[in-house]
Amino acid sequence: MDGGSDHDLRGRLASFLARALGADEVRVAALTRSTEGFSQETFRADVEIGRGGAREAQSWIVKREPVAGLLEPYDLEPEFRVLHALSDDPFPSPPTPWFTRDPAVLERPFYVMRCLPGEVPIPAPTADGRGPFSDAERGALGPAVARTLAALHAIDWRQRGLDFLGDPGAGRTAAARELERWEARLRASALAADPALTAALVWLRAHVPDCGERTLVHGDYRLGNFLIVRDGAHSQLTGVLDWEMVHLGDPLEDLAWCASPLWRAGTAYAAALLPPEDFIAAYAAASGRTVDPDRLRFYDVLALVKMIAIMHTGIRAFADGRTDDLRMAIFDHQLPFLMILLATTLDFFSGGAE
Amino acid sequence: MMHIAVERLLDGVVRTLTEAVLPAVTTPYARGQLYAAVDVLRNLRDRVEPRADHAAEESAAATAALENAGAALATAAPALAAELRAALAAVPAAPPHARAAAARTIMADALEALAALPADVTRAARRPLAEHLGAQALRDLAPLKPSLLAEISRG
Numbered sequence: 001m002d003g004g005s006d007h008d009l010r011g012r013l014a015s016f017l018a019r020a021l022g023a024d025e026v027r028v029a030a031l032t033r034s035t036e037g038f039s040q041e042t043f044r045a046d047v048e049i050g051r052g053g054a055r056e057a058q059s060w061i062v063k064r065e066p067v068a069g070l071l072e073p074y075d076l077e078p079e080f081r082v083l084h085a086l087s088d089d090p091f092p093s094p095p096t097p098w099f100t101r102d103p104a105v106l107e108r109p110f111y112v113m114r115c116l117p118g119e120v121p122i123p124a125p126t127a128d129g130r131g132p133f134s135d136a137e138r139g140a141l142g143p144a145v146a147r148t149l150a151a152l153h154a155i156d157w158r159q160r161g162l163d164f165l166g167d168p169g170a171g172r173t174a175a176a177r178e179l180e181r182w183e184a185r186l187r188a189s190a191l192a193a194d195p196a197l198t199a200a201l202v203w204l205r206a207h208v209p210d211c212g213e214r215t216l217v218h219g220d221y222r223l224g225n226f227l228i229v230r231d232g233a234h235s236q237l238t239g240v241l242d243w244e245m246v247h248l249g250d251p252l253e254d255l256a257w258c259a260s261p262l263w264r265a266g267t268a269y270a271a272a273l274l275p276p277e278d279f280i281a282a283y284a285a286a287s288g289r290t291v292d293p294d295r296l297r298f299y300d301v302l303a304l305v306k307m308i309a310i311m312h313t314g315i316r317a318f319a320d321g322r323t324d325d326l327r328m329a330i331f332d333h334q335l336p337f338l339m340i341l342l343a344t345t346l347d348f349f350s351g352g353a354e
Numbered sequence: 355m356m357h358i359a360v361e362r363l364l365d366g367v368v369r370t371l372t373e374a375v376l377p378a379v380t381t382p383y384a385r386g387q388l389y390a391a392v393d394v395l396r397n398l399r400d401r402v403e404p405r406a407d408h409a410a411e412e413s414a415a416a417t418a419a420l421e422n423a424g425a426a427l428a429t430a431a432p433a434l435a436a437e438l439r440a441a442l443a444a445v446p447a448a449p450p451h452a453r454a455a456a457a458r459t460i461m462a463d464a465l466e467a468l469a470a471l472p473a474d475v476t477r478a479a480r481r482p483l484a485e486h487l488g489a490q491a492l493r494d495l496a497p498l499k500p501s502l503l504a505e506i507s508r509g
Contacts, residue, residue, distance in 0.1 A: 124504030191357045195461035196487045202469040312357075319358045324369045327506060332358045334501065336494040343491040352484030354473065 009106060013062070016105045017047060017112070020098050025050035029057075038314070038327055039070045040244060044115060059115035061094065065108040068322040070314045071244055077101075078165065079243040080111040082216075085160045091151055092116070092227075092239050116239040118227035125266025132223075132265055132272055136232040142274035144237045145226065146282035149258060152240070153215040153251040153287055165248045167214060174211040174249040175298060179204050182302070182309045189312035196339050196348070200305050203346055203353060209295040211250040219245025221254045222263040223271040252291065255283055256299030261341050262307055304342050311335060355412075355454070355494065356404050364399040368392050408497075409450035412490060416457035417442060419486035423464060426478035434467055461486075 010028040018026040027048045034042040041064040049056045065074045076099065083096035096113035121132035133141065157163065168174040183201060220242050227239030257263075259270035259279050266272075270279035284291045314328035347353045371392050379385050420442055427435040438460070445456040461483060468476040468483075 122504060122507045124501070124507060126504070192355065192455060193459040193462040194355070195458055195465055195483070196491060198462040198465045199484065199487060202465055206469065315357045318366060319362055321362070321366075324366045324373070326367060326370050329358060329363055329366055330503075330506070332356055332363075333498055334503075335357075336491065336498060337501070339491040340495055343488045346484075348484045348488030348491070350485075351481040 012105050013045060014047070016098075016100070017045075017049075017060070020112070021049060021051075023049045023051045031062075039066065039242075040064065040074070040076070041066050045112075061113050061115050062106070062110055063113070064106055064110035067108075068317040068325075070310045070317075070328070072313060072317065074244075076109050076111055076244075079246055081164065082162060082243055082246050083111070083113060085162060086155070089155065089160075091155060092148065092237060093243070094239055094241070116227055118229045118236075118238040120225070120227055120241065121223065121265075121272075123223040123263045123265045123272070129266055131267035131269065133235075134232070137228075137230055137235045138269070138273050140233050140235040141226075141228065141237060142269075142271075142279065143282050143286075145258070145271055145273060146279055147286045148237055148240065149221055149254055149283055150286035150288075152218055152221070153254070155216050157216045157248060162216060162248070165216075165246065167248050169214075170211075172208045172210050174214055175208045175253075175295075175302075178247075178249060178253060178302060178306075179208060182306050185309040186305075186312055189309070189316040191312050191315060196342055197305070197308060199348070199352070200301060200342055200346060204298065204301055204305065207294070207298050207301075209250075209292070209298045211252075211295070213251070214248050215251045217247050217249040217251065217253050218243060219247055219254070220257070222258045222260070223265060223273075224263065226271075250295070250299070251287070251289070252295050253299045253302070255280065255291065256296055257303045257306075260300065260303040260307075262303065262338075301342075301345055304338060304345060308335065308338050308342075311338070355458070360402055360404065361399050364395050368395050371395075404451065406450045408493070409454040411493065413445075413450060413453035413457045415486055415489060415493075416454070416461055417445070419482045420457065420460060420464065422482035423468075423479040426482070427476070430475045431471055431479075434464075434471070437467070438464060 010031055013031070014026045014028045017023070017028075027050075028045050029048055030044075030046040032044045032046075034044065043062040043064070045060045045062055047058055047060065049058060063076065065076055066072075080096060080099040083093055084099075086093045087095040087097065094113040094116050096111055099109070099111040101109040126132065157165070168177045179201075186197070186201075218240065221240065225240060225242040226237055227241060229236045229238050259276045264270065264272055268275065270276040273279065274282065280291050280296070283289075311331035311334065314331045317323045318325070318328040343349060345353075371388060376385065376388055379388055420438055424435045424438040424442075427438070441460045441463070445460070446452045465480075465483065468480055
């Protein structure tokens with residue numbers, strides 16, 4: 001971590017955790033930054049807790065606001081409130097007890113959550129083209145990911161006190177609000193005109209769907225944010241991570257995002273797990289919803305625009321010199337991969353979609 | 355199309371190499387090689403620019419697509435057709451990057467204008483633009499190398 005020696009920061013984090021846990025003493029034995037997140041700063045803290053003469057080892061995850069990043073400007077509090085509210089729910093989100101804006105601890109706001117078991121397979125293609133999972137793992141995890149998404153959308157957000165996220169209301173407003181959210185982000189990035197992106201925005205504005213219901217929407221439910229314990233046909237989805245885009249809206253937004261070609265890791269499978277039509281059918285069966293193909297298509301296209309907007313934000317941060325994180329710079333040459341997906345999805349090669 | 359200026363890109367690479375990578379490189383030979391890489395990049399920054407032939411190819415294709423769209427609008431939407439002709443006439447003769455950027459802006463504006471008209475009036479004009487966007491997506495992809503995203507994510 002920056003802004004002080006590693007020893008100082010460990011000491012301040014240890015004091016924070018000791019107060020939060022009501023412990024006599026906490027020692028941060030190791031503080032390791034994750035390379036996987038492209039947005040918030042994620043650290044694993046392995047700690048020893050002393051209480052009443054007994055000692056216990058625990059692991060916690062610390063999520064800290066970055067100086068610049070893909071989803072700036074940042075405010076960790078809404079996602080903390082959601083994770084905190086779900087901490088006693090059977091849904092596999094990490095129990096998340098603490099958040100602070102106090103700069104005396106780690107310079108910037110952060111929250112602390114439980115370290116759940118498992119690994120996070122990444123959505124990048126593998127050299128052999130088989131993706132990150134064996135057939136047995138796919139057989140177990142594909143239906144589990146669909147069922148878990150249905151469980152997320154079944155959470156009673158009013159009862160959980162999550163209406164602070166802003167109910168978009170009935171009709172087309174949920175989809176329209178998301179489209180406006182990402183158009184605003186594109187405008188804020190103010191990169192040079194890109195007619196392919198304009199064509200996509202024009203198409204989206206003409207196809208905003210009516211949403212019959214509003215649910216909690218994770219916003220980034222996809223391969224890369226799943227915590228997995230591998231055990232062949234008994235593999236488990238143990239955690240759903242990275243809630244920074246959580247909001248209330250149309251559940252099909254999450255379904256389209258998860259099934260998007262963006263997250264197939266070079267395979268033909270949604271989330272590298274199931275053929276997209278099977279994944280959608282599994283979600284429909286688990287949720288009891290009928291998946292309207294026109295509504296889903298809107299979110300298919302919005303998913304690509306959303307990813308382009310995120311990349312534009314990173315490119316802008318790098319171009320302005322607010323970050324030297326080269327992972328932001330690579331988006332400038334990753335964009336053409338997205339544009340091919342957009343061209344295919346909107347049938348540019350055969351004259352464009354109506 | 356590159357959104358990040360080459361100079362800024364190379365400055366960022368140099369800063370990351372010197373501030374984030376160099377402290378972790380411990381053997382003298384590797385440190386010497388890293389300093390050499392930094393030296394190459396610092397001197398490259400003011401001697402390279404994006405490929406002009408790529409921009410020229412894009413602007414030629416975009417101009418042709420816009421001319422076809424304008425022709426398709428001549429009867430159904432003559433005012434928009436005239437606007438397109440005027441915009442194309444104002445595209446700078448050079449350099450190629452400026453021509454390509456101007457063509458992109460005209461096309462984006464044209465797509466917005468077409469969206470305000472009935473679909474059956476604009477279908478024939480939208481077709482050459484969509485086909486150009488598909489072809490340009492392939493041209494932009496052609497020079498790219500396989501992604502190292504897996505290695506970047508794993509570290």
